[in-house]
Amino acid sequence: MRIKNHEIHDRINGNLExxxxxxxxxxxxxLELFNRYFxxxxxxxxxxxxxxxxxxxxxxxxPELILTFVTLWLSGGSRLRHIRYIAGDFLVRRIVGVxxxxxxxxxxxxxxRFTPITIDILNQMNAFFVLGTLAAxxxxxxxxxxxxxxxxxxxxxxxxAWGYNPHKRFSKSYYPFLCHVTxxxxxxxxxxxxxxxxxxxxxxLKMIADCIREVRAAVGNITIEIRxxxxxxxxxxxxxxxxxxxxxxxxxxxxxxxxxxxxxNQRERxxxxxxxxxxxxxxxxxxxxxxxxxxxIFRKCLTRNNQKPKTFQLDLFDPGDGIYEYQVIVxxxxxxxxxxxxxxxxxxxxxxxxxxxxxxxxFANIPTKNFxxxxxxxxxxxxxxxxxxNFQLATDQAALRKRSTSRTxxxxxxxxxxxxxxxxxxxxxxxxxxxxxxxxxxxEDRVRREFEKILENLTRAAA
Numbered sequence: 001m002r003i004k005n006h007e008i009h010d011r012i013n014g015n016l017e018x019x020x021x022x023x024x025x026x027x028x029x030x031l032e033l034f035n036r037y038f039x040x041x042x043x044x045x046x047x048x049x050x051x052x053x054x055x056x057x058x059x060x061x062x063p064e065l066i067l068t069f070v071t072l073w074l075s076g077g078s079r080l081r082h083i084r085y086i087a088g089d090f091l092v093r094r095i096v097g098v099x100x101x102x103x104x105x106x107x108x109x110x111x112x113r114f115t116p117i118t119i120d121i122l123n124q125m126n127a128f129f130v131l132g133t134l135a136a137x138x139x140x141x142x143x144x145x146x147x148x149x150x151x152x153x154x155x156x157x158x159x160x161a162w163g164y165n166p167h168k169r170f171s172k173s174y175y176p177f178l179c180h181v182t183x184x185x186x187x188x189x190x191x192x193x194x195x196x197x198x199x200x201x202x203x204x205l206k207m208i209a210d211c212i213r214e215v216r217a218a219v220g221n222i223t224i225e226i227r228x229x230x231x232x233x234x235x236x237x238x239x240x241x242x243x244x245x246x247x248x249x250x251x252x253x254x255x256x257x258x259x260x261x262x263x264x265n266q267r268e269r270x271x272x273x274x275x276x277x278x279x280x281x282x283x284x285x286x287x288x289x290x291x292x293x294x295x296x297i298f299r300k301c302l303t304r305n306n307q308k309p310k311t312f313q314l315d316l317f318d319p320g321d322g323i324y325e326y327q328v329i330v331x332x333x334x335x336x337x338x339x340x341x342x343x344x345x346x347x348x349x350x351x352x353x354x355x356x357x358x359x360x361x362x363f364a365n366i367p368t369k370n371f372x373x374x375x376x377x378x379x380x381x382x383x384x385x386x387x388x389x390n391f392q393l394a395t396d397q398a399a400l401r402k403r404s405t406s407r408t409x410x411x412x413x414x415x416x417x418x419x420x421x422x423x424x425x426x427x428x429x430x431x432x433x434x435x436x437x438x439x440x441x442x443x444e445d446r447v448r449r450e451f452e453k454i455l456e457n458l459t460r461a462a463a
Contacts, residue, residue, distance in 0.1 A: 023429065024090040024429065024430035024431075024437075025089075025090060025427075025428070025429050025430075026089050026090050026091040026092075026427070026428045026429070026430070026439075027075075027086075027089060027425060027427055028074070028075050028086075028089060028091055028092065028424050028425060028426070029091065029424075029426035029427065029428035029439060029441050030419075030420075030423035030424035030425070030426055030451075031071065031074060031075070031091045031092065031094075031095050031424060032091060032094075032095075032439055033391075033395075033423065033451070033454050033455070033458075034074060034095065034391060034424075035091075035094065035095040036455075036458055037391050037394065037395070037458060038067075038095070038387070040458060040461065041390075041394075043063070043067070043387070044063040044067075044097070046125065046128065046129075047062055047063040047066055047125065048061075048062070048063055050121050050124065050125045050128075051118075051121060054117075054118050054121060056110070056113055056114070056118060058110070059106075060098070060102050060106065060110075063097070064096055064097055064098055064102075065102060065107065065110055066380065066383075067095060067096045067097065068083070068096050068101060068102055068107065069107070069377075069380045069384065070380075070383075070384045070387065071086070071092050071095050071096055072086070072362075073360065073361050073362055073381070073384050073416070074384075074388075074416075074420070074424060075089075075092060075420075075424065075425075076420055076425070077362075078362045078365060079362070079365055079367070080104035080107055080108055080367050081104050083101060083102070083103065083104050083107065084103075084104070086101075087100075087101035087103075090430055091428075091430075091439075107367075108367060108368050108373065111367065111368060111370070111372075111373035111374075111376050111377055112368060112370045112372070112373045114372045114373060114375070114376035115372060116372065118376070119372060119375050119376050119379055122376060122379035122380065122383065123189050123190065123379055125383065126187075126188070126189070126379065126382055126383045126386050127188055127189065127214050127218075129383070129386045129387060129390060130181065130184075130186040130187075130188050130386050131188075131214060131215065131218035131219065132218070133184065133186070133389075133390050133393060134181065134183075134184065134186075134215070134218065134219055135218055135219050137183075137184070137393075139183055139219075139222070139410070140222070140223065141183075141222065141223035141224070141225060142181060142182075142183060142215055142219065142222060142223070142224055142225070143181070143182035143183060143224075143225040143226075143227065143346075143407045144179055144180070144181060144182070144188070144211055144212070144215070144224065144225070144226050144227075145179075145180040145182055145226075145227045145228075145347045145349075145350045146177070146178070146179055146180070146204070146207075146208060146211075146226070146227075146228055146232065147177075147178060147180070147199070147229065147347075147350055147351075147354075148175050148176065148177045148178070148193070148197075148199050148231075149175070149176060149178065149354050149358075150163070150164065150165050150166065150167070150173050150174075150175055150195065151173055151174045151175075151176065151358075151363075151364055151366065152165060152167065152168050152171045152172075152173050152364075153171070153172050153173055153174055153195075153366045154172070154366065154369070155172055156369055157172065157174075157366055157369050157371075157374070158369055158370055158371040158374075159174075159194050159371040160172035160173060160174060160194070160195060161173070161194040161195040161196040162195060162196060163175055163194070163195035163196040163197070164195075165195065172195060173195030174192055174193065174194065174195055174366075174374070175193045175194065175195045175196075175197050175202075176190050176191065176192045176193060176378055177190070177191045177193060177199075177202065177203070177204055177207060178190050178350075178354065178382075179207065179208075179211045180350040180353060180354075182227075182346065182347075182349065182350070182407055182408065182409060183407075183409060183410045183411075184389060184393070184409065184410065184411060185353050185389055185409050185411070185413055186385070186386050186389055187353070187357070187382040187385060187386065188211050188214070188215075189207060189210070189211055189382075190378050190379055190381075190382050191203055191207050192371070192374065192375035192378055198231065199229070199231030199232055200231055200232045200233075200234045200237060204232065204237070205236055205237055205240060208226070208237070208240070209240065209244070212224060212226075212244055212246060223247065224246045224247070225246065225247045225248065225249075225333075225343075225407065226241060226246050226247070226248040226249075226250075227248070227249050227250075227343070227344060227346070227347040228248070228249075228250045228251070229250075229251050229347070230250075230251040230252060230253045232250060233250055233251065233252050233253055233330070235289045235291070237250075238250065238289075238291070238293060238330065239291070242332070247331075247332060247333050248330075248331060248332060248333075249329055249330070249331040249333060249340065249343055249344040250329070250330045250331070251327065251328070251329055251330075251344065252293075252295065252328040252329070252330050254326065254327075254328060257288055258284065258286060259284060259285070259286075259287075260284065260295070260297065260328050263282065263284070263297065264297060264299070264326055267280060267297075270299060271337070273298070273336075273337045273338040273341070274338050276300055276301040277298060277299075277300050277301075277338070277341075278298070278299045278300075278301075279296055279297060279298045279299070279337040279341075280296075280297055281294070281295070281296050281297075281337065282294075282295060282297070283295070293330050294330065294331065294332055295328050295329065295330050295331075296328070296329050296331065296337050296340055296341075297326065297327075297328050298326065298327050298328075298329070298337070298341060299324040299325065299326050300324065300325045300326075301323065301324055302323060302324065302325055303323055329341065329344050331343075331344070335405075338405075339405040342404075342405040342406045343405060343406060343407055345406060346404075346405075346406030346407045346408050349406075349408045349409060356385075356415055356416065356417075357381060357382065357385060359417075360415065360416040360417055361381040361382075361384055361385055361416065362377070362381055363378060363381040363382075365377075385416075388416060388419070389413060392411075392413055392414060392419075393411065394457070394458070394461055395453075395454045395457040395458060395461075396453075396457050397413075397414060397454070398411040398412060398413050398414075399411065399412045400412075422447075422450065423447075423450060423451070423454075426441055426442075426447060427441070427442070428440060428441045
């Protein structure tokens with residue numbers, strides 16, 4: 001049925017008059033959903049409990065300052081100065097619980113008061129929210145991925161250093177180390193480091209051990225899987241993983257002293273693991289470390305006619321010849337070779353989560369020149385990410401996904417960008433009705449159904 005012409009077009013005769021008013025208006029009506037969720041799970045009480053003896057209070061209480069950062073990222077801000085543009089919003093002040101929002105100067109000075117001890121408290125509080133959710137989900141196994149990511153900084157930022165920076169080769173940087181829970185997409189911990197640190201250095205082993213201990217303490221005797229890239233191939237880490245009785249998959253560099261290149265060159269018959277993929281399993285003796293490790297060596301055919309590309313150049317440290325590409329996976333998993341490779345490659349899902357952390361949660365920004373302040377800022381960023389993941393799980397917004405051999409996420413989450421567009425950034429007005437504040441919004445069917453569904457789930461969860 002065709003729509004009549006006068007039902008489509010409207011007549012615009014002039015410009016709207018612009019007025020600024022003191023009415024209780026908001027550009028972020030969806031914040032009320034998060035406010036109700038935070039009240040239900042007792043976020044303020046939890047923050048107060050963790051920071052009771054930290055000595056970080058002042059004119060503003062610690063829960064108010066932490067919720068200021070959470071609200072900043074929920075509403076789309078990414079830098080401290082963006083707080084100016086949301087400070088007058090009624091619902092922003094309501095969720096933080098203040099009449100006047102702290103300025104960016106107040107926030108940066110507060111961040112500078114953090115020490116390594118209070119930063120660790122932030123990480124412990126984040127772990128509390130993450131592990132509580134993992135325990136409630138009653139998962140059969142938990143897969144932890146560890147990796148570092150580069151954050152470019154200015155030249156005058158404390159503890160910044162030149163390192164491997166793929167985007168800005170001559171820029172100083174930080175190299176924070178992250179622990180990612182594959183099944184739910186949470187980040188369990190973050191440790192900020194100088195840009196010159198290698199992945200396996202700078203407290204990496206201690207953080208791996210701490211994360212395994214925390215998971216076991218929270219969820220009991222559960223299967224834990226660890227996935228690491230070739231940068232973590234070191235004697236101490238491999239020995240620890242074996243002693244910790246966890247399942248692991250670690251990519252091994254094909255260094256000459258390992259003997260892997262000789263095994264590859266001597267091998268005549270390869271088992272088939274899939275189209276263009278061959279493999280063989282063996283136990284490799286590392287004489288330098290005096291240890292034996294179980295490995296699966298893969299080769300992937302790159303050409304169809306067994307002809308080397310004309311532009312191919314030999315590499316002294318890689319047995320690749322232009323026809324086959326090789327990789328070695330150290331694993332104690334009882335999986336077929338094809339599934340073992342899928343399992344290791346599943347860690348790439350962490351890169352997508354890190355990308356969202358950088359773009360939507362301000363993780364890539366360097367708010368101050370102080371190292372501890374910037375480290376606290378990163379911890380607050382992953383805390384906000386955890387709360388939003390928990391919100392989606394608690395309100396049935398996260399759809400369950402099919403199981404796969406790659407061990408990627410068990411739940412499909414909306415990005416914060418999508419949540420902001422669908423729910424949060426909705427104009428509204430707060431009016432008094434019979435002495436009770438009421439939030440009024442435009443009656444859009446799809447938005448109303450989404451709000452009603454979430455409110456119903458929150459009410460059911462609170463019962």
